[in-house]
Amino acid sequence: MADESNAGPVAATTAATDAEVKVPTAKKRRSPRPQKAASEPAQSKTPAAKRRAYTEQEKSEKLKLIETQVIEGNTLKDAIKSAGISEQAYYHWKDAAKAVEQKDTKGAKPHPAGDELADLVQLEEENQRLRKLLAEKLRAENAELRKRLGLD
Template sequence: MADESNTGSIAAAVAPNADAKAPTTKKKRSPRHRKTAAEMGRALSEAPAAKPRRYSEQERKEKLKLIETQVSESKGTLKDAIKSAGISEQTYYQWKRTAKPVGQQAEKPLPAGEELADLVRLEEENQRLRTILAEKLRAENAELRKRLGLD
């Protein structure tokens, strides 16, 4: 154990290590080679920036129909059909979500007089079905009371 009352020189205890290496300086790098205008023009022509393409509503419908027919005819998977149409999957699903289904586009609205007549007819049928249901429930309830001996 070390003697706590030892008040000797700290410098003597921590002697400089003669074997320790002095920190070395970093190697200096040469400056980067700057591209000339011709090299920059060539680099730009090799990879042009993709300009977003805007499709009209008619083009969207045509592409969706094309994809639908390819998938239905089992010419490949949905992903293959989307790729062959030249759009991304995200675009396909966005267009599909916003487009109206084919069956609903051909449907024309009914005139107001016919709609009102249909509504009245449905209301009458609804009332008739409610009364039938109420009668059945009353009969079932009476039968259960009779079985349990509550009447």
């Protein structure tokens, strides 16, 4: 029974220590990270990632090289990689070349109004001929289907 009588004061002291532990304390602060030396340049993942200005002639040569490699059976990504440029640069150059080409073709040869009218008439005649041919084929197919189904 002596143990039971000692339990009371011990419980009281543990409750007091729990109250002391729960008192909020100031948060620890981290020390700032050490800064990298300014003399160290940021290194890129690949040595080919350096930015370089290409002339228009170099751009067109690289685009032609990539196009020939793709025609030969290489994948586009492999061809771009072998040319030593990024995919983003390839698509920018390609779009720029396409815009220049379209600009050149628009101003190169304007059609006289008579030629456009003649072309339009010719296209309309061809359109009518093709429509008649299609109608004949559809009628023949329809007749054949009716015959197979026994509707005629």
